[in-house]
Amino acid sequence: MSKYNPLWSRVGKSKEVSLQLSFEEIEEVLGFPVDHSFLKYKKELSAYGWSVQNISMKQKTVLFHRQKG
Template sequence: MSKYNQLWQYIKDNKTGDFELSFDEIGKIAGVALDHSFLRYKKELSDYGFEVKKISLKNKTVKFHQI
């Protein structure tokens, strides 16, 4: 079980297509702040039908894409 399971489930249940979430939104949904470990855990998202398209440190956002 990953610390981002709540986020993955939220995305699976509520999103379609391409969309973007801020770091703050991700923290609220996941119940944990976004940190460097996200890079390791993001590959789990493919099990839920999505992938991380782009992480913007400047804008503090993550773009997701439905597979």
């Protein structure tokens, strides 16, 4: 079980094509701040039919996108 499963579950339940969450919103879901390990674990999101499209360090947001198919 990944420490990011609560976030993947939250994103996977979205009905939207794209979903943007702030680092603060992600921290609320996870209970800890986003760190560099996020880059390693983000590939797990494909199991939920989603991918990370963009990470903005300036705006402190992550843009998730539903995969086609």
